[in-house]
Amino acid sequence: MKVYLDNAATTKVDPRVLKVMLPYFSVNYGNASSIHTMGQENFNVLTDCREKVAKILGADSRGIIFTSSATEANNYLIKGIARANRKKGDHVIISAIEHPCVRESARQLEKEGFRVSIVPVNYEGLVEISELEKLIDKKTVLVSVMMVNNEIGTIQNISELVKLAKKYGTYFHTDAVQAVPYLKIDIKELGVDALSLSAHKFGGPKGVGLAYLNPAVYAEPLIIGGGQEEGKRAGTYNLPGIVGMTSALEIAYKERSEYVKRVKKLRDRLWDGLKKNLPDIQVNGSIKERVPANLNVMFGYVEGEAILIDLSYKGIFVSTGSACSATNLKASSVLAAIGLSKHFLNSNIRFSLGKETTEKEIDYTIKMVTETVGRLREFSPVSKL
Numbered sequence: 001m002k003v004y005l006d007n008a009a010t011t012k013v014d015p016r017v018l019k020v021m022l023p024y025f026s027v028n029y030g031n032a033s034s035i036h037t038m039g040q041e042n043f044n045v046l047t048d049c050r051e052k053v054a055k056i057l058g059a060d061s062r063g064i065i066f067t068s069s070a071t072e073a074n075n076y077l078i079k080g081i082a083r084a085n086r087k088k089g090d091h092v093i094i095s096a097i098e099h100p101c102v103r104e105s106a107r108q109l110e111k112e113g114f115r116v117s118i119v120p121v122n123y124e125g126l127v128e129i130s131e132l133e134k135l136i137d138k139k140t141v142l143v144s145v146m147m148v149n150n151e152i153g154t155i156q157n158i159s160e161l162v163k164l165a166k167k168y169g170t171y172f173h174t175d176a177v178q179a180v181p182y183l184k185i186d187i188k189e190l191g192v193d194a195l196s197l198s199a200h201k202f203g204g205p206k207g208v209g210l211a212y213l214n215p216a217v218y219a220e221p222l223i224i225g226g227g228q229e230e231g232k233r234a235g236t237y238n239l240p241g242i243v244g245m246t247s248a249l250e251i252a253y254k255e256r257s258e259y260v261k262r263v264k265k266l267r268d269r270l271w272d273g274l275k276k277n278l279p280d281i282q283v284n285g286s287i288k289e290r291v292p293a294n295l296n297v298m299f300g301y302v303e304g305e306a307i308l309i310d311l312s313y314k315g316i317f318v319s320t321g322s323a324c325s326a327t328n329l330k331a332s333s334v335l336a337a338i339g340l341s342k343h344f345l346n347s348n349i350r351f352s353l354g355k356e357t358t359e360k361e362i363d364y365t366i367k368m369v370t371e372t373v374g375r376l377r378e379f380s381p382v383s384k385l
């Protein structure tokens with residue numbers, strides 16, 4: 001049996017999405033910037049995608065900028081907004097649990113002379129407004145706090161944080177990559193100036209993302225060249241990718257409520273089963289303010305990597321957290337930020353369920369995890385202390 005429980009890392013392209021993308025590779029392949037009709041027809045498709053995406057996200061379509069990834073969108077929005085508004089101030093705030101592409105963008109700004117503050121999170125992974133208030137000042141150009149954390153699934157109260165930022169005239173960016181398809185995103189309602197998304201996290205293709213930037217705000221471009229995206233992001237339009245992302249976003253929101261209900265039930269079944277079978281385990285992060293497909297579990301006395309590898313041989317694919325990837329075996333900074341004791345920092349597994357997850361797969365996973373953890377604990381020197 002093959003069980004894919006790593007949907008927060010990437011998702012399978014929805015076959016309906018693939019179908020609408022295909023003609024743009026080999027039939028309607030004209031460059032959307034070309035003046036001839038093949039180009040102009042595709043420019044109209046591009047405009048149509050921009051409007052559809054903007055409508056779903058409750059945004060002004062002039063603020064939608066298509067990118068190659070959320071990594072690019074985050075780099076562009078964070079560095080671009082800060083650099084373009086240097087006269088306003090030299091201070092940037094990010095949360096302690098941001099994705100590496102946000103953290104590294106902030107670090108780059110620090111090298112350029114910006115002051116960077118890290119707002120801590122509580123044990124559930126939530127940024128408390130009082131903590132942000134301690135750090136923000138009139139020189140704060142930008143605050144960046146992710147909407148949903150990729151490791152522990154914590155959902156932040158973005159609109160509350162935005163209200164505070166507005167009092168100081170500070171721009172607000174949110175990395176919303178892990179929010180789709182779980183949360184409704186209404187950019188106007190949220191009040192954010194900037195937001196990032198990535199198609200491959202919600203049934204779209206890899207290599208395409210989106211940056212939203214309030215049209216009244218200027219950000220220095222990251223990629224310059226042919227003047228596409230009104231000079232905000234150069235490079236030939238990736239029309240198959242953009243068409244695919246638009247279709248995936250439409251499907252995600254059409255099917256959201258039914259999917260959220262189903263996946264939450266399966267996630268709860270997984271947790272109930274593990275809890276029943278295994279002592280000394282706990283959920284990392286908030287139980288309540290959490291996206292329904294995420295379950296991040298600390299298994300006392302065993303290494304997360306050992307569990308992951310053993311499960312992988314059993315056909316179950318999970319993750320130990322994004323900081324701990326195949327090429328980088330550092331303990332998770334997210335779990336450290338929520339205060340997990342250093343003895344438990346390497347004992348965690350992230351299960352991220354998806355559209356195709358079934359009850360049978362969950363039951364198989366409960367059985368295999370129980371077997372794996374039980375066996376590893378038999379060899380663990382600390383489990384017998």
Ligand SMILES: Cc1ncc(COP(=O)(O)O)c(C=O)c1O
Nearest residue numbers: 069070071099150175177178198
């Ligand atoms: C929260 C978050 N931000 C940004 C990214 C980067 O997205 P992309 O794969 O499109 O570069 C990821 C992907 O893991 C993510 O989970």
